[in-house]
Amino acid sequence: MSSSSTIVTAGLTKHYGDVKAVVDLDLAIDAGEVFGFLGPNGSGKTTTIRTMLDLIRPTAGTASILGLDSHRDAVEIRQHIGYVPGELALYRNLTGKELITYFANLRGGVDWTRVNLLAERLDAVLDKKVGELSTGNRQKVALVQAFMSKPSVLVLDEPSIGLDPLVQQQFQAIIREAAEEGATVFLSSHTLSEVERVASRVGIIRTGRLIVVETMEALKEKAVRTVTMQFDQPVGEAEFAAVAGVRDASVDGTQATVAVEGSMAQLLQLASSLGVVEMSSNESDLEEIFLTYYREDAAQ
Template identity: 60%
Template sequence: MADPAILTHSLTKKYGAVTAVHEMDLEVKTGEVFGFLGPNGAGKSTTIRTLLDQIRPTVGSATILGLDSHTDSLAIRRRVGYVPGDLALYPNLTGRETIRYFARLRGGVEQAVVDELAQRLQADLTKKVKDYSTGNRQKIGLIQAFMHRPELLILDEPNAGLDPLMQQEFLTLLAEARERGSTVFLSSHTLSEVERIADRVGIIRDGRLIVVERIDDLKRKAVRRLDFEFAQPLAADTFAGVTGVREVTVDGTHVHISYEGPVTDVLRAATTYEVLNLTSREEDLEEIFLAYYRGDEADAVGEASASQAESTNHVR
């Protein structure tokens, strides 16, 4: 059985009194696309920099491709493609010179692969880096990350500045990498960027990994909504106690219901009255993601404990 692509044990990073990453236990399977989600400042980039030995953990450890992230950091970097969240390139080099520089650091790469990536991303390699837009600099970062066909891609907000067409091409590149057996660790603050490609997602809040879920399981948790229009006004407690109902808003003849699970009991209660109109909609996954950032800190800690126990059983 293959080693996990990424495995952390109680990974913690503190800056004085501030804990940027708190006792993170995470396992990313070989060959999967894993979305690492959280808003700016949640601890995503600190986690990545710690994994890549750019900074040292205060407590805990990590292995990448079965190797110790600190003692084997050089060997790891040969096998990893990385796009940092704060991509910095030499401003007076052209895009082509930049790619050649990174290629030499890696001991050489196939020029045909570089040319194909540049064509697919519509990257003009003749301009100097200082003359690039944010999106065009990001294309150079993506080329250098993909060009040696690494076993593991670690990508921190890689879509920054890319137009929708290039974002779609980027997702295609990720799908192809997965088909080759590569693992992708994709950090983002937007669930919609990763939901079409990720197998699983982990959500980080204030440095804590609060949940790890398969995308399909996350979708099944989506709260559905029904909007009724009745022939007559209903009392506010009409749907009280109905199985699955989470929230009811009554505005005269209009009733808005949020529910989980089968709709049978909701419809049975509603059709005892004359229904003039009915519409149904599902909660966007982005709302589910944002829901993990609502509520008080005690709820977050409770979620973390329960989710970690459950995710450990799923992941291992």
């Protein structure tokens, strides 16, 4: 967190009557960072985003983007923002091209070479009326309009809904390129694998409260891997259970299966000393971590 962060919220709070949609949210996201914003349905993700964009006003606290106040300097902020709303609705009577021209005119022009390039990469249909497009194809039009002005801040609320896996891949590449060029990406998503692939840091929000902000590396360190080992002789369960980071161990004769969190160095040492002949490990399961955070907090 630094004072020159691109997106900063301080004590951001939004109540709807008695319902506390967002409570005391403190965030700081730096330039060039892809920030994954996660949380269950109704946790306050979209409310946070809509407050940052001045579509709704905070009950307390502030949000600033590029050092500008989200309410006072809303119009100036929007010069620099590309946005994909969570509940996407486009003007159905316009073609994709007309829609993009319209938004481009509101922004004072557009680089059509870039639009065409984006449309090509995402396989977006721009010559049909938006109302005639499928959900996925509408989403592509929304993505083109969000990225077309090379914005320095991208606010993406569930941006990959309806996209096929190939287009998802392209979209993730576009996000990474934007970040490499210095853009800040605020990515709210339920597609955990997507967040895992593109985000450098994630925040998890639940019932309006931010419960954790971690870098992806730190989360991966916490991730639990399941390791299965085959030995040349029977081994004891207690030896594995005693290793630092091992959460769970079970032994069946010459085969041991352990769940380990963080570094595997000690486990490998032990396995080697016991005469391991074969070893397999699954990928660290970030999804499980995310879900644990969801559940842990739910239980509180």
